[in-house]
Amino acid sequence: MAFQIHILGYNSALPTVNSHPTAQLINVNERLILIDCGEGTQVQLRKIKAKFSKINHVFISHLHGDHIFGLIGFISSLMLLGKTTPMHIFGPLGIKDFIENQLKHTQSHCNFDLIFYEMDFFDSRLIFEDKKVEVYNLPLDHRIYCNGFLIKEKPKLKNLKIQEVLKFPEIETCDYLNLKLGKDFKLSSGQIIPNELLTYPQEKPLSYAFCSDTRYRRELVDLIQNVDLMYHEATFGSELEEMAKKTGHSTARQAALIAREANAGQLILGHFSNRYREFNQLLNEAKEVFPNSILPKTLQEFTLERV
Numbered sequence: 001m002a003f004q005i006h007i008l009g010y011n012s013a014l015p016t017v018n019s020h021p022t023a024q025l026i027n028v029n030e031r032l033i034l035i036d037c038g039e040g041t042q043v044q045l046r047k048i049k050a051k052f053s054k055i056n057h058v059f060i061s062h063l064h065g066d067h068i069f070g071l072i073g074f075i076s077s078l079m080l081l082g083k084t085t086p087m088h089i090f091g092p093l094g095i096k097d098f099i100e101n102q103l104k105h106t107q108s109h110c111n112f113d114l115i116f117y118e119m120d121f122f123d124s125r126l127i128f129e130d131k132k133v134e135v136y137n138l139p140l141d142h143r144i145y146c147n148g149f150l151i152k153e154k155p156k157l158k159n160l161k162i163q164e165v166l167k168f169p170e171i172e173t174c175d176y177l178n179l180k181l182g183k184d185f186k187l188s189s190g191q192i193i194p195n196e197l198l199t200y201p202q203e204k205p206l207s208y209a210f211c212s213d214t215r216y217r218r219e220l221v222d223l224i225q226n227v228d229l230m231y232h233e234a235t236f237g238s239e240l241e242e243m244a245k246k247t248g249h250s251t252a253r254q255a256a257l258i259a260r261e262a263n264a265g266q267l268i269l270g271h272f273s274n275r276y277r278e279f280n281q282l283l284n285e286a287k288e289v290f291p292n293s294i295l296p297k298t299l300q301e302f303t304l305e306r307v
Helices: 041-047 071-080 095-105 173-180 238-247 252-261 280-289
Strands: 003-009 023-028 031-037 055-059 087-092 114-119 126-129 133-139 147-153 207-211 229-233 267-270 301-303
Touching: 003 041, 023 041, 023 147, 031 041, 031 071, 031 133, 041 071, 071 087, 071 095, 087 095, 087 126, 095 114, 114 126, 133 207, 229 252, 238 252, 252 267, 252 280, 267 280
Parallel strands: 031 055, 055 087, 087 114, 207 229, 229 267
Antiparallel strands: 003 023, 003 301, 023 031, 126 133, 133 147, 147 207
């Protein structure tokens, strides 16, 4: 069982020889999720030997090119590889038209279903769930409509203290599921046996927050409270705070403020302006506020672990 984040690209709009636009591959217990798909993402996926056929869910934060220009290429490669299972694409209103027009004008026929989930709301909602994972959108404040995403493990069933359970003959094996779900047990006498007496404490589900292009947005704090790991854009240093606000971005210090107030486990900075030749200035600025801030490396893998 694993919860891994692969940083495929983290720079801002202009790709360089040694850096790539935003894209991340998330593995939650073998459920693969692609977040954003900047130009060249499929090449980056090749480099980490990702299984293209297992990527069936894509989440796009917004329709700026450095976050979506790689998606049609990725879809085209899946067509050539003979994919037959549906691809579920979550993104802003307009993403369906954007992709379908490219397929139309290149006279490409998709041999698998593209299922679009378009968003135009400004509150946080559960937008996807299955047996392994939950995904919530995180409303952001960019120049155009934009969301981040909170990815959480589904809570696991509790383990029974079987020796304690066997002390109560009225508890039958058909009752075990309810106990694992956290329910108390009521004896025929009316006595309530507390669940915590019969089960071990439940493991805290792991969580990851991806905060894409946005101005400083204090409202994020309540939505991602106690998140294990978060990524937050840090396009500028504090000396360019006014430019950050004007262009719909954050400073490294502002990203760190969000992480500190949210009690995050760790902060990954990203989406740096090309005006910076090296990023230690931004890292140091963030560390002054939130010491557990780090710079990513291209193709770096982060594994979340329970303490």
